[in-house]
Amino acid sequence: MADEKKLFKVTIDNITIEVEPGTSILQAARRIGGDVAPPAMCYYTKLKGSGGKCRTCLVEVAAGSTADPRPMPKLVASCRTNVMDGMVVKNITSEKVIDARNGVVEMLLINHPLDCPICDQAGECHLQDLSYEHGKEGTRYEFERRTFKKHDLGPYIQLHMTRCILCYRCVFTADQLTEKRVHGVLDRGDHSEIATYIEKSLENDFIGNIIDVCPVGALTDKTFRFKNRVWFLKPVDAHRNCNHPKCNGKATLWYRGDEVFRVTARKDQWGEVEDWICNECRFEKKKTSDWEIEGPTKVNRHSVISQGHYVGTVRPQEVVYDVMGGRAPKLLMDIHNVSEVNRPEIDLSKLERPAHSTDFSPHEER
Amino acid sequence: MGRKLLLEKAHVEGIRGYDVYRREGGYRSVEKALKTMTPDQVTEEVKKSGLRGRGGAGFPTGMKWSFLAKPEGVPRYLVCNADESEPGTFKDRYLMEFLPHLLIEGLIVSSYALGSKSTYIYIRGEYAWIPDILEQAIEEARANNFLGKNILGTGFDCEIYVHRGAGAYICGEETALIESLEGKRGNPRIKPPFPAVKGVWDCPTVVNNVETLAAVVPIINEGGEAYSKIGVGKSTGTKLLSACGNINKPGVYEIDMTISVEEFIFSDEYCGGIPNGKRLKACIPGGSSVPILPANLLLKTAKGETRMMNYESLADGGFPKGSMMGSGGFIVLDEDQCVVRNTLTLARFYRHESCGQCSPCREGTGWMEKILKNIEYGKGKSSDIDLLWDIQRKIEGNTICPLGDAAAWPVAAAIRHFRDEFEWHVKNPVESQHRNFGLAHYADPLEVVPA
Structure with a gap:
């Protein structure tokens, strides 16, 4: 019988589990799951060398190990700190951690444009989730937010540098998936930016994956841009026989009605890509006939994407009259009085496809 | 008058050249160390001396050296940190400019102790004229068999290379320095692994300040114990x-x-x-x-x-x-200096020099600078002072490298000790534009708190 591997016992937020030596605190916490898993904005399991930068996954180590039970003096980045036998970690049970994390979230947001209403990432944005969980309702930042000169990355990928949180994931992706990285981080400090030094388009066969690894809306798909909101789409697992030797053609198709709006790699419950897909699968194959459908993608029920089934929903009871003691709210302006698109009877949620101007046209009877 | 060990001969004419330096007793320590001592004995002397790192943190040098991993068949490196960029600090420049051979001598002895056959001097780009001085000193040392192959016939080989930085304060942080030396972007690495285990090109590395390495010379010449008797305590x-x-x-x-x-x-x-x-x-x-x-x-x-x-x-x-x-x-x-202005200047420096890797430092340093600018130019609010305190608190200790702490401490200390000067700026926005707060009570004797 082979020697049994010694497992390390680690206690995170009073829950003890056994993990293999060499596991990071973050991975151990993810094994427990739920709220115990610290948020990670820059760490990516598949990317070697990632992590440690965003500081959202900071945890307190209350006891280093059984052999050396001293606490660690500073909060540590759980994604880059390995567990020791007998380690005691405090994540959500530590006030220090919550305070530091709130601080990091505030710092991440002070220069973020908060343009979620027009951002394609909204609904699947990690920063959005993070700020809902840890952010404050108001900001203490009273200065002009940072902006950048526009930079074109070619026909597939749109860069919005103002949204970037400099997680370096796309840099690691390009380093590890492509032969030669043509983009990187220029400059330093608060004016550092993702760019190609001389305007150049990103053209590697696998470069599309940087869209998937981007935790925010800094890198978005130009073929999907402004076409739809992700929560209106239904994700469906599918595969195809891809000719690219390195691509196994497993992807997620995002449908609205019977139209494929975009193709992404499949992601696990932590939002991390399972298999990288090539540019051809991602950008060129947008017909159902290109793919073999496997079935609906499992989506976490807390995700806004699983909420996107508007057909047949019941409108909640209107309470405003009760609140106002029977009085009707005073309308300053009724859009229907001034709009040419005047079809108040149309219920957008009943449309199984993107709304179009013809839906509202007063001259066209449906 | 205190004893001088490093700058004793700094004013001898021609000390920058090899001949005068040698005549004045230079390179004695190399002869002593290489011919009569083992590398471990050199490390032991440095340990005995109680020498503490002169770059800022004050970590005992001998202990740092003894942490160096020594796996078989893997080269080890010594790197001299000459990226002296801290505002107000210019001691290494003086040392390298006037006594280049003292540094080279210290480097040879230290390289011998650590087993480094390629030793690097990482010098900040702004010291544009000093690499030439150092390179000349290296040439002279090599011509006299203190560098190169088989030094003084002892079989020890060592080369020293001068590497110019490109003008970044952050490259004075040892892991950022190593990244930069490797030709990459100077972002600090996440520790562990520490450089003593994985440093330059993933090999065990020791990074020491210029002054620390120069101080090895008198330690070897006079012995660690004699050195430890100078000064007080630790x-x-x-x-x-x-x-x-x-x-x-x-x-x-x-x-x-x-x-x-x-x-x-x-x-x-x-x-x-x-x-x-x-x-x-x-x-x-x-x-x-x-x-x-x-x-x-x-x-x-x-x-x-x-x-x-x-x-x-x-x-x-x-x-x-x-x-x-x-x-x-x-x-x-x-008494004519304004602490708010001084703090703003420092905050601007740290904002400019942050590498931009970790979010608290990248965003927080800029935020602090903007608030301080408002206060200094009469646009501050009294809530800004508490806000500043809160920002520095959230940067300190939450970053990869100590630059975050270095940016937070001056702001914290300025508010801690000079809060009334900040408040005066906020309450007198017009007056503060043409007058300074002055000395106020800052020199008044303090009430002694019995211990």
């Missing part, structure tokens, strides 16, 4: 201080850490007092990132003892009531 040997600001005689001074802060500022042997009959208001005793102290806390500790120029005494009282020896950049502010 502050052994001599320390170079670069004094600047409102003093009569700015410059680099070598002290043996037995004098008081008051003596250092006011005696004619050192800074020579404050010009134009002005009074002392505040001082940053160890380079821009250490906490600023008002005059009353600078000259006497919270316990009422006289504050001395050494590691322990300067740090007495912790951060609330003390400061740090740091890298020895001694900045003196007289």
